[in-house]
Amino acid sequence: MGAREVGLPSTVLPVNTEDLPGRVTIWEVGARDGLQNEQSAVPVEVKLEFLDRLADSGLSVLEATSFVHPKWVPQLADAEDLLAGLTRRPDVIYPVLVPNERGLDRALAAGVDHIAIFGSATETFAQRNLNSSLDVQFAMFDPVVTRALEADMSVRGYVSMCFGDPWEGPVPVQQVVEVGRRMLEMGCWQLSLGDTIGVATPGHVEAVLGGFIEAGVDPSMLAVHFHDTYGQALANSLSALYCGVSTIDSSAGGLGGCPYAESATGNLATEDLVWMLDGMGIEHGVDLDKLVATSVWMAERLGRPSPSRVVQALAK
Structure with a gap:
């Protein structure tokens, strides 16, 4: 049964659309962030078919994998094999995360055009996730971004723990803005603001995005990345749209979590x-x-149902 057959309105509901973008770019992270925390190894053939099915559904950005050290994220140890077997479509981009210069070397060897670096808005998470400090992390990013831009790569920046940290608690808005601006000044074309443990609420989202806008950052340079720990991811996304953001990260079927933050549940579906x-x-x-259909297919291979409410409703 199709979506229209079960009651999705064929006419637009009477909402105030004056401040909303006319089109949203969905940055699909299911194959990377969605699968990275799976305990059982997902065969590379399954990942490749997953990416192909996602492309068939019309998604134009598919974050494929990460060149993080296999010791830290064993699920993504097959990054080279996956990229070698990937049938790249001309209308789809396949970004890859790189943590350092070694990761960049691997990305260059694999013929990657789009990379992302990932930083932290808090001291504790920088130490736990990057084995660095809040300030020193930029010294690690700088050669990666410089070399990537010289190689005509596009570089996206992720900032984790923008709304709350499991060790430090609430994160000051100005601290998030300072970290984000430094990454943009390095040469990142877009900044994805992550609610890594899913504690944000719509008002908090408005405050953080407002902080960037007040600092002179155009909303077109911002994206949002919400986890659904407290069921707020969709409401937070709507808040971001009203702030002018037009790129939203999400994961097919609501897959995902964070291997460095035990309280993080799945991504926005x-x-x-x-x-x-x-x-x-x-x-x-x-x-x-x-x-x-793709999320149902993947859920069968993972051996558990999708947490997405829409998948649950339409798959019946």
């Missing part, structure tokens, strides 16, 4: 995001029925 955008008349280019 791409299907839930698409359902909301459809109801508001915002374009995104995704075929919801194909996406739901």
Whole structure:
């Protein structure tokens, strides 16, 4: 049964759309962030078919893998094999995370065009995730970004713990803004603000995004990355849209977590995001029925149902 057959309105609901983007880019992270915390190894053949099915659904950005050391994220130890077997489509970009210069070397050897670096907005998470400090992390990023730009790569920046840290508690908005601005000044074309443990609320999202806007950062340079620990990811995404953000990270089927933050649950489900955008008349280019079928397919291979409410509703 298709999405339209179960009650999705064919006409746009009467919402105030003056401050909303007409189109949203969905930055699909299911194959990387969604799978990185799986305890059982997912075969590379399954990952490749997952990416192919996601592309078939109309998603134009598929974060494929990460060149983090296999010791820290064993699930992504097959990064080279995955990229070698990937059928790249001309209308899809396949970003890859790189943690350091060694990761960049691997990305260059694999013919990657789009990379992302990932930083921390807090001291404790920088130490635990990057084996660095809040300030020293930039010295690690600098040669990576410089070399990547020289190689004509595009570089995205992730900032983790933007809304709360399990060890430090609430994170000051100005601290997040300072970290983010430094990454943008290095040469990142876009900054993805992560609610790594899923504690943000819509008002908090507005405050953080407002801090960046007041600092002179255009919303077009910002993206948001929400986890759904307290069920707020979709509401937080709507808040971000009203702040002018038009790129939202999400994971097919709501897969995901963070191996360095035990309290982090799954990402915002791409299907839930698409359902909301459809109801508001915002374009995104995704075929919801194909996406739901893909998440059902992956859930079968992982041996558990998808946590996405839309997948649960449409898969019945």
